[in-house]
Amino acid sequence: MFEGKNVKLGIAPIGWTNDDMPELGGEVTFEQCISEMALAGFTGSEVGNKYPRNTEVLKKALSLRGLEIASAWFSAFLTSRPLEENVEAFKEHRDFLHEMGAKVIVVSEQGNSIQGKMEIPLFEKKPVFTEEEWRLLVDGLHVLGELASEKGMKIVYHHHMGTGVQTTAEIDRLMEETDPEKVSLLYDTGHLVFSGEDHLHVLNKHMGRIHHVHLKDVRMEVAHKVREESMSFLQAVKSGVFTTPGDGCIDFKPVFEALDAAGYEGWFVVEAEQDPAIANPLEYAFKARQYIREISGL
Numbered sequence: 031m032f033e034g035k036n037v038k039l040g041i042a043p044i045g046w047t048n049d050d051m052p053e054l055g056g057e058v059t060f061e062q063c064i065s066e067m068a069l070a071g072f073t074g075s076e077v078g079n080k081y082p083r084n085t086e087v088l089k090k091a092l093s094l095r096g097l098e099i100a101s102a103w104f105s106a107f108l109t110s111r112p113l114e115e116n117v118e119a120f121k122e123h124r125d126f127l128h129e130m131g132a133k134v135i136v137v138s139e140q141g142n143s144i145q146g147k148m149e150i151p152l153f154e155k156k157p158v159f160t161e162e163e164w165r166l167l168v169d170g171l172h173v174l175g176e177l178a179s180e181k182g183m184k185i186v187y188h189h190h191m192g193t194g195v196q197t198t199a200e201i202d203r204l205m206e207e208t209d210p211e212k213v214s215l216l217y218d219t220g221h222l223v224f225s226g227e228d229h230l231h232v233l234n235k236h237m238g239r240i241h242h243v244h245l246k247d248v249r250m251e252v253a254h255k256v257r258e259e260s261m262s263f264l265q266a267v268k269s270g271v272f273t274t275p276g277d278g279c280i281d282f283k284p285v286f287e288a289l290d291a292a293g294y295e296g297w298f299v300v301e302a303e304q305d306p307a308i309a310n311p312l313e314y315a316f317k318a319r320q321y322i323r324e325i326s327g328l
């Protein structure tokens with residue numbers, strides 16, 4: 031698969047140290063994290079909270095291990111804070127990523143998001159955008175997309191549990207109302223399956239807009255428990271709802287096949303936040319690497 035295509039395979043640091051809950055993996059150093067990524071056979075990474083922000087220091091540490099930066103998450107607050115504030119923060123993030131050689135910028139709207147709230151039930155209290163919030167989001171994303179293109183980059187929107195763009199209908203609306211030249215989509219298998227969406231339907235429907243992929247698997251028995259016990263997103267993660275590809279309920283073969291058939295080029299990033307004290311990150315990174323090789327040849 032992906033013969034002659036510019037496709038790369040990375041892994042996110044979130045399995046080693048968790049940005050949403052820094053106490054998970056708090057003792058794991060930056061050097062351990064990136065050394066283990068390379069040891070497991072990955073060639074790229076996203077940016078975690080322990081990564082040095084000095085681009086020369088970061089480049090050296092990564093190149094010693096044969097790693098590149100694929101992208102990094104940007105929390106937008108287009109529905110809840112002035113546009114200028116978003117623009118200033120975005121430009122700094124964009125320039126850092128551009129200097130690191132990344133081509134895409136992960137953007138997720140965090141206005142009204144409950145993903146970081148430990149006590150708020152995920153399914154019952156998911157935010158739903160008003161018409162005005164949709165307008166602010168779409169207009170704001172167009173501005174961020176134009177700023178990204180000034181540097182030859184794209185924004186890839188991350189649909190996410192506990193936010194206003196989580197479900198198939200919300201993703202459809204975002205894609206319909208945004209300009210494909212300015213707003214692309216990040217496809218995250220784990221968030222779609224956890225939400226109860228048909229992840230292959232979303233993939234095929236929005237294939238042309240997808241320019242970044244997060245490979246995240248789901249432990250379905252934990253996902254059911256999260257609904258039954260009204261758990262929050264963070265409680266769900268701590269309980270092990272997510273895992274690495276091949277270890278949960280998702281069959282990734284059709285995902286790779288569809289992307290291959292469509293000529294996808296870009297990054298695949300394994301991203302599986304779980305408690306590193308329970309799920310050894312190096313062990314899970316090795317397992318994911320082997321599974322992906324077996325089913326896709328990557």
Ligand SMILES: O=C1C[C@@H](O)[C@H](O)[C@@H](O)C1=O
Nearest residue numbers: 049050103188218244301
């Ligand atoms: O891409 C992601 C970044 C994380 O910070 C987030 O919470 C996680 O679930 C995710 O998919």
Ligand SMILES: [Co+2]
Nearest residue numbers: 188218244301
């Ligand atoms: Co993701």
